Amino acid sequence: MLLRQNFIIILVFFGMVLSGFIYLNNNQCRCHQKITEQGIINGGTGTTVDPRKLTCNQQITEQGITNLKWKQNTFGLRSSPGLLYNQPSALVGSRTDVASVSPWSAPIVWEGTFDSKLIDSIYKQQNLTIATTAFALGKYVRFVKDFLESAEQHYFVGFRVHYYLFTDQPELVPEVKMGENRSLTVLKVQSLKRWQDISMSRMEKLEKLIESELASEANYIFCLDIDTKFYGRWGVESLGRLVGVIHPWLYDTSRDKFTYERSPKSQAYIPAGEGDYYYAGAAFGGSLEDVYHLTKTCREKMSIDAANSIEAVWQEESHLNKYFLLNKPSKLLSPEYMWRDINERAAQIKIVRFTNVPKNYAEIRPNP
Amino acid sequence: MGISGTMLLRQNFLIILLFFGLVLSGLIFLKNNQKSCKQQIIEQVFIEPKWKQKTSGLRSSPGLLYNQPSVLVGSRTDVASVSSWLAPIIWEGTFDPILIDSIYKQHNLTIATTVFALGKYTRFVKDFLESAEQHYFVGFRVHYYLFTDQPESIPEVKMGEKRNLTVLKVQSLNRWQDISMSRMEKLEKLIENELANEADYIFCLDIDTKFYGRWGVESLGRLVGVIHPWFFDAPRDRFTYERRPESQAYIPAGEGDYYYAGAAFGGSLEDVHQLTKTCREKLLIDAANSIEAVWQEESHLNKYFLLNKPSKLLSPEYMWRDINEKAAQIKVIRFSNVAKNYAEVRPNP
Numbered sequence: 001m002l003l004r005q006n007f008i009i010i011l012v013f014f015g016m017v018l019s020g021f022i023y024l025n026n027n028q029c030r031c032h033q034k035i036t037e038q039g040i041i042n043g044g045t046g047t048t049v050d051p052r053k054l055t056c057n058q059q060i061t062e063q064g065i066t067n068l069k070w071k072q073n074t075f076g077l078r079s080s081p082g083l084l085y086n087q088p089s090a091l092v093g094s095r096t097d098v099a100s101v102s103p104w105s106a107p108i109v110w111e112g113t114f115d116s117k118l119i120d121s122i123y124k125q126q127n128l129t130i131a132t133t134a135f136a137l138g139k140y141v142r143f144v145k146d147f148l149e150s151a152e153q154h155y156f157v158g159f160r161v162h163y164y165l166f167t168d169q170p171e172l173v174p175e176v177k178m179g180e181n182r183s184l185t186v187l188k189v190q191s192l193k194r195w196q197d198i199s200m201s202r203m204e205k206l207e208k209l210i211e212s213e214l215a216s217e218a219n220y221i222f223c224l225d226i227d228t229k230f231y232g233r234w235g236v237e238s239l240g241r242l243v244g245v246i247h248p249w250l251y252d253t254s255r256d257k258f259t260y261e262r263s264p265k266s267q268a269y270i271p272a273g274e275g276d277y278y279y280a281g282a283a284f285g286g287s288l289e290d291v292y293h294l295t296k297t298c299r300e301k302m303s304i305d306a307a308n309s310i311e312a313v314w315q316e317e318s319h320l321n322k323y324f325l326l327n328k329p330s331k332l333l334s335p336e337y338m339w340r341d342i343n344e345r346a347a348q349i350k351i352v353r354f355t356n357v358p359k360n361y362a363e364i365r366p367n368p
Numbered sequence: 369m370g371i372s373g374t375m376l377l378r379q380n381f382l383i384i385l386l387f388f389g390l391v392l393s394g395l396i397f398l399k400n401n402q403k404s405c406k407q408q409i410i411e412q413v414f415i416e417p418k419w420k421q422k423t424s425g426l427r428s429s430p431g432l433l434y435n436q437p438s439v440l441v442g443s444r445t446d447v448a449s450v451s452s453w454l455a456p457i458i459w460e461g462t463f464d465p466i467l468i469d470s471i472y473k474q475h476n477l478t479i480a481t482t483v484f485a486l487g488k489y490t491r492f493v494k495d496f497l498e499s500a501e502q503h504y505f506v507g508f509r510v511h512y513y514l515f516t517d518q519p520e521s522i523p524e525v526k527m528g529e530k531r532n533l534t535v536l537k538v539q540s541l542n543r544w545q546d547i548s549m550s551r552m553e554k555l556e557k558l559i560e561n562e563l564a565n566e567a568d569y570i571f572c573l574d575i576d577t578k579f580y581g582r583w584g585v586e587s588l589g590r591l592v593g594v595i596h597p598w599f600f601d602a603p604r605d606r607f608t609y610e611r612r613p614e615s616q617a618y619i620p621a622g623e624g625d626y627y628y629a630g631a632a633f634g635g636s637l638e639d640v641h642q643l644t645k646t647c648r649e650k651l652l653i654d655a656a657n658s659i660e661a662v663w664q665e666e667s668h669l670n671k672y673f674l675l676n677k678p679s680k681l682l683s684p685e686y687m688w689r690d691i692n693e694k695a696a697q698i699k700v701i702r703f704s705n706v707a708k709n710y711a712e713v714r715p716n717p
Contacts, residue, residue, distance in 0.1 A: 006380045013387040021394055076591060076639060077453060077677035088452040088625055090600040090683070091697060099442045101449045103464035104426060104471060105456040105586060105680070108439070115452035122453060122677065237454060242425055251439040276437055290425060328426035328471065331454070334439075348440060 077122045085118050098348050102276065102332055108246070110334045111350040114237045120158070123236035130156050130239075131218035131288075133206060134226040135166045137191060137198050139364040141173065143226045143357065148176040148184070150230035154353065159236065162218065166205055195365040199281075200302055200316045207295040215288055222285035223295075225356075231342055232353040240331030242286040242294070244324050248335040248355075250278035261318040266310050267301035268318035270325060279324050280338045281317025283354065286330070294323055426471050434467050447697050451625070451681055457595070459683040460699040463586045469507070472585035479505050479588075480567035480637075482513045482555060483575040486540060486547050488713045490521040492576045492706065497525040497533070499579035503702065508585065511567065515554055544714040548630075549651050549665045556644040563637055571634035572644075574705075576713075580691055581702040589680030591635040591643070593673050597684040599627035600697075610667040615659050616650035617667035619674060628673050629687045630666025632703065635679070643672055 093100060094112040101107055132155070136144050144165065155161065160181040167173060168191040178184060189205065192198045206223055214221060220239050250258055255275040261268035285291060298319040305312060312318035334348075339355035362368070442449065443461040450456055481504070485493050493514065504510065509530040516522060517540040527533060538554065541547045555572055563570060569588050599607055607627040610617035634640060647668040654661060661667035683697075688704035711717070 002376060006376070006383070009380070010383060010387070013384065013391070017387065017391045017394065020391060076642070077455075077679060079675050079677055081675060082623070084622060085452070087604045089448050090457065090595055090626060091447050093442060093445065093448045093450075094452075096442065096445050098440055099438055101442075101456050101462050103434070103437045103443075103462075104468050105458065105463050106426075107450045107454040107456055109454065113450055113452075114454050119453050246439055255436045273433060274431070277439065293425075326428050326430060328428055330426060 078125045079118070080121050080125070083118065083121050085115050088115070098334070102328075104328050106240075106329055106331050108332045108334055109237050109337070110348070111336060116233065116235060116237065119237050120235065123239065124158070126219070127160075128220065128236075128239075129160045129162060129218040131162050131164060131214050131221040133164045133166070133209065133221065133223045135189075135198070135202050135205070136173070136226045137166075137168045137189070138366050140226055141167055141169055142364075143228070145174045145176060146229050146357070147224075147226055148178075152176070152179055152182065154230035154232055155234045156236065157233075164209060166202075192366075194367050196311065196315050198366075203295045203299040203302065203316050203319075207292065207299055210288055210292045210295065215292070218288055220285060221288055221291050222283065223291070224354075225282035227357055227359055228282065228338075228354060229342075229357050230354050232336070232351045234337060234353050238285070238331070238333055238337065240286060240329070242290040242327065242329045243284060243331045243333060244277070244279040244320075244329040245283045245333040245338045246335050247278045247280040248338055248340045251335050253278070258321075259314060260321055261312040261314070263310065265308060266312050266318070267304050268312040268322045270322055275321075275325060276328070277324075277332065279317075279321050279329075281314065281320050282356070283333070283338045284320060294320070294327070297323055427474050428467070429470050429474075432467065432470050434464055437464075447683070451677075453677050455589075455678055455680050457681045457683055458586050458686070459697070460685060465582065465584060465586070468586050469584065472588065473507070475568070476509075477569065477585075477588075478509045478511060478567040480511050480513060480563050480570040482515070482558065482570065482572045484515045484538075484547065484551050484554070485522075485575045486515075486517045486538070487715050489575055490516060490518055491713075494523045494525060495578050495706065496575055497527075501525070501528055501531065503579035503581055504583045505585065506582075513558060515551075541715075543716050545660065545664050547715075552644045552648040552651060552665050552668075556641060556648050559637055559641045559644065564641075567637055569634060570637055570640050571632065572640070573703075574631035576706055576708055577631065577687075577703060578691075578706050579703050581685070581700045583686060583702045587634070587680070587682055587686065589635060589678070591639040591676065591678045592633060592680045592682060593626070593628040593669075593678040594632045594682040594687045595684050596627045596629040597687055597689045600684050602627070607670075608663055608667075609670055610661040610663070612659070614657060615661050615667070616653050617661040617671040619671055624670075624674060625677070626673075626681065628666075628670050628678075630663065630669050631705070632682070632687045633669060643669075643676070646672055 095110050098110050099108055100110060100113045107113070132151075134144075134147060144167075148163065151161075151163075157179075163182075163184045164187060165173060165184060166187050166189045168189055170186045170188050173186050176184070187209075192201060202223070210221065222238075222243075256272045258275055258278040260270040260275060260278070262272075263269060264271075284294070286294075298316055301319050301322070302312075302316065336349055336351055336353045339349065339352045341358060342352055342355050444459050447459050448457055449459060449462045456462070481500075483493075483496065497512065500510075500512075506528075512531075512533045513536060514522065514533060515536045515538045517538055519535050519537050522535055525533070536558075541550060551572070559570065571587075571592075604624040605621050607624055609619035609624060609627070611621075612618060613620075633643070635643075647665055650668050650671070651665060685698055685700050685702045688698065688701045690707060691701060691704050
């Protein structure tokens, strides 16, 4: 009897010890994990990490999304010793027929304003990844081949580029030979009936893509229209924190003629007398963090408009213009970077780098 | 039966005690482990100096009114307004001060500003500070750091709201070249010890100078150099770079972008820390090799800017020759050297 009692006592102790060990072990693991994740999540930008607040029981779910870890862009503009190039001048502007800087000192990139050899050399040192997004839904999938093939010839040649192609027909995406350091990810999305909806839904898709995949992976992102083609260099001269492209039809127009959204009911409203430039919705980019903020804001504003039964005159391009009015781009690309048509000319356009391709809108759009 | 009974009881006691002991030591062990877990992670988070984060973009107030910028008409056709690596070059007319002030007011900035006034150079402090209070980042928070060997000679200067002055005592040095070069190390240490978490930007200026016009937020950038007022129109082979390969500051003929003034440079705390640290290291190597660059730390600064391109350049408006001198392209003199008798004011020729 006594023996059995002893046995039971021993067993009970065993049990208590074991459960004690298991409990503490779990606690420790969770503690470790939570602090590691927090330490990394807040290590990038913005908030301070107060170690006194790092308790084991802190919830990280919400924090995990608002404090994305951005791949650091902390490199300076390092130049290789011994690199030879012409002396830049302080007094002779390379282009006297255009403006090369905005009133808030953002450079406006035109042919002649930059030295491509020098600038390539500077950015080659940074081991960059440039994410590039395009959407090809419905009949627009026919543009993919020319877009990708011409990009492989002209777009960030020699740098690491990761294309993200959103389409509702992944099986129709052609095989395109990619250079070294270049890759393509095809993402399936739902078809939509109206081309305006297809256009506007891009903002949300981009927001989610950056959140879920890109934040830690790429340094810069460009979001381009697919019904386009590259004809000339588009390189690292285009990189900056927040990059807008001046619209090819509206660069020589007074601001009151810009096709901004003019109804005060819309979130995209810009009144007469305001506005810097008219930016193209077909191409914008920048650092992951800044473009994330852009796409998130545009998506939110479009949602509000939709709830108020209003659609901005040029869809998300109107919202983009509103965003760029309130959040000035740190760099502007001239219309060389988003031109009207390869066969069209204008005095100031010395080189057409990227342009719309002719198409029959009635034939390819799902709706007028 | 009784003996074996008590023996058994004792055995049980022993077993129970043993288990107690095991449990206790197990708990103690795990508790310690958990503490060190927390501690290690806390240490890792703090290893690098935490630079004050600058993550805001260029936000503009809704409804702010200003003239439409032009895409085709450059505001200045007589100068270059962007470098070949797309760093803006700041001249009068290339920026809109109302717009740009409005953008940067939203950032709650602190601009640290350092100067050195040793020996007879303390005589320049009053004019420097008074003119800065009139023209330099007016309306923004500025913290001056004045290094001097005679703190008692520093005059009282009335500071605007959000402006303050810290006087730091340093040792006197016999040669003006040494005074000039030692600034790099002092700046490096100042940034490390005090500024990293406090200021957003820093400018390092010569003291024998005076402000005559606006020097504002148009000058802010990650790494900012000023084009030297005597060399903005010269071919690179005439630049007074250090030309001896034995020096760390050596720049061969055929290389070089601009000739930058040593009298004014700035940028983000992190970038200027890297600059001052590198220059200090290179100056040390030169000293160990018994060589002094032709223009002291200005030569090293130029070498640094060749290999680490500034993200923004300021025109010679921001460091001019003399208030009485003019040049066609200089529409505003913002900051200038003041006339002085070098023989009289320097400790050595």
